[in-house]
Amino acid sequence: MRSARDAGFVAGLRARIAGELRERESLARYSTYRIGGPATVLLPRSPEDVGAALRFAADGGVPWFALGLGSNLLLPDEGMDALVIRIGKGLDRLEALGGGGWRVGAGLPQPLAARKTAEQGFAGLHRFVGVPGTVGGGVYMNAGCHGGDWAGVVRSVVVVDPAGADRVLPRDAIPFGYRHSGLGGVVVLETTVALEPTDRAAIEAEVAELFRWRQEGTPFNQPCCGSVFKNPGGPSWKRPDAPRTAGQLIEAAGLKGTRVGGAEVSPMHANYFVNAGGATAAEVRGLIALARRAVRERFGVGLETEVKLVRPDGSFEPAEDPAGE
Numbered sequence: 207m208r209s210a211r212d213a214g215f216v217a218g219l220r221a222r223i224a225g226e227l228r229e230r231e232s233l234a235r236y237s238t239y240r241i242g243g244p245a246t247v248l249l250p251r252s253p254e255d256v257g258a259a260l261r262f263a264a265d266g267g268v269p270w271f272a273l274g275l276g277s278n279l280l281l282p283d284e285g286m287d288a289l290v291i292r293i294g295k296g297l298d299r300l301e302a303l304g305g306g307g308w309r310v311g312a313g314l315p316q317p318l319a320a321r322k323t324a325e326q327g328f329a330g331l332h333r334f335v336g337v338p339g340t341v342g343g344g345v346y347m348n349a350g351c352h353g354g355d356w357a358g359v360v361r362s363v364v365v366v367d368p369a370g371a372d373r374v375l376p377r378d379a380i381p382f383g384y385r386h387s388g389l390g391g392v393v394v395l396e397t398t399v400a401l402e403p404t405d406r407a408a409i410e411a412e413v414a415e416l417f418r419w420r421q422e423g424t425p426f427n428q429p430c431c432g433s434v435f436k437n438p439g440g441p442s443w444k445r446p447d448a449p450r451t452a453g454q455l456i457e458a459a460g461l462k463g464t465r466v467g468g469a470e471v472s473p474m475h476a477n478y479f480v481n482a483g484g485a486t487a488a489e490v491r492g493l494i495a496l497a498r499r500a501v502r503e504r505f506g507v508g509l510e511t512e513v514k515l516v517r518p519d520g521s522f523e524p525a526e527d528p529a530g531e
Contacts, residue, residue, distance in 0.1 A: 207519065208268045210246040210289035215266055219289070222258045225251035225296065233285065236292060237276035238338055240429040241487050243285030251296045253366065253395050260393070261370035263289050270368075271520030272393045274340030275315060277432055278347055279514050283487045288520030293342050297395060302326065306401045307361065312342025312394045316349070323401060324409045330359045330401035332409055335417045336424075338432060342394040347514075348387045357382035359399040365392035385436055385512055425472045429481035434494060435509040436525070452501075452509055453477035459500040466492040491515065498527050 208215060211229070220227045226249040233242025250256050263270045269288040273279070297313035300322055308328070310319055320335040333354050334344065343349070345356045345363060360382075363375045368391060381388035435452035456462075456476035464471045468485030471493065472478040479493050498509050508527030515523040 207287065208266055209287035210263070210268050210270070211244070211285075211287060212268075215262075215268055215289075216246055218266070219248070219259060219262050222262055223248065223250065223255045225249050225255045231290075233276075233281045233290065236273055236290070237279060237281050237431075238429060239276070239280060239431050239481055239485070239490070241283070241481060241485060241490065242281030243283050245286040245288070245290045247290045247292055249292050249294070253297060253372070255296075256291060256293075256393055256395065257366050257370035257372065259289060259291055259370075260366060260368055264368055264370070269520045271516070272342070272346075274313070274343035275338055277338035278343065278349075278512065279516055280431060280487050280490055281516050282518050284518055286516070286518050286520065288518070291393065293340060293393070297342070299396070303398065306403060307398060308401055309396060309398050310341050311396045312340060312345070314341045315339070316341055316344050321413060324413045325406070327403055327406035327409060328401035329404045329409050329412075330354075330399065332413050333416060335413050336426075338426070341397065345394050345397050346387055346389050348382050348385055350385070355382075356397075357387075359401060361398045361400050363389070363397045364395045365389065366395055367392050425474045425478050425480050428472070429485075430472070430478050431513045433477050433512045434479050435477055435497075436512045438507050438509065451477065455501045455505055455507060455509070456497050459497070459504050461497055461500060464493070464496065466490075466496060469493045471497065498529070502527065502529060 216229055228247045230244045231247040233245050234240045248259050271288040272291045272293055274293050294313040297311045299311040301309040316334040316337050316339055319341055320331045324332040333351055337351055348356050360377050366372050437451045453476040461471045462476050463473045467489035468483045469489040470480050470482040472480050501507050501509055511525045
């Protein structure tokens with residue numbers, strides 16, 4: 207496997223794109239965890255840059271990794287040999303199509319998409335106002351909160367495949383599931399969604415309330431990835447007719463405030479592991495392992511990660527608890 211950090215690869219790719227290519231760039235600046243080593247990072251100016259980069263990487267045997275705002279990822283301490291393609295400016299349009307339809311670029315932050323569509327009196331994306339990350343990452347991981355997810359609003363998704371070819375996938379061709387889309391091996395460029403016209407004042411008030419709840423209930427004033435584990439299901443012991451959550455299990459295991467190096471189980475929300483200062487990916491992984499072990503031993507539940515644990519080649523480690531249930 208060739209590395210995107212190879213000087214020859216960098217020179218060749220730079221000649222093929224209009225966007226910016228950064229060498230030996232710290233990935234910590236592209237992660238809400240503020241963790242990650244050096245990599246070659248492409249800031250594409252347009253969808254054409256993404257296609258050109260994927261074609262050149264494929265021809266050279268270089269792996270690649272698409273990255274939005276880095277909110278659901280733990281990037282490796284040693285950096286990445288994969289070419290990192292940052293989906294942001296240049297891929298962030300928002301366009302009303304009429305009849306409740308909207309075209310949304312993959313690089314647009316989810317909170318911005320939520321606010322702008324709510325301001326126009328449309329509900330559906332408003333629930334993402336407090337969810338960090340881009341639209342592309344949200345679609346790719348089928349992000350969800352407050353009883354909804356991207357699968358519930360998507361009409362179609364435009365992707366580019368590893369050969370650099372664009373294609374449009376209708377909703378029924380995408381195998382959405384809980385916190386996954388089945389879109390492996392492609393880069394999301396944009397999506398069209400179907401939203402519900404609603405009273406503008408009412409939806410803006412709901413957006414304000416959701417944002418307030420998110421600020422008060424989660425530690426987004428510290429570097430973190432969002433939820434570390436998927437909710438395992440089963441009945442809650444806190445609220446009738448509510449699901450059991452990973453946070454409940456971790457808190458009941460007595461782990462709030464537990465630290466491994468600079469990584470800490472948030473005292474505010476047990477399913478948020480924060481970078482309390484100088485944390486490494488290895489320390490976050492150690493805390494994940496500790497929480498899994500404690501919950502498995504006490505409750506017989508194997509926790510599955512929601513955060514994606516990224517390897518240097520851009521692949522993900524398995525989400526399942528390696529020790530099982």
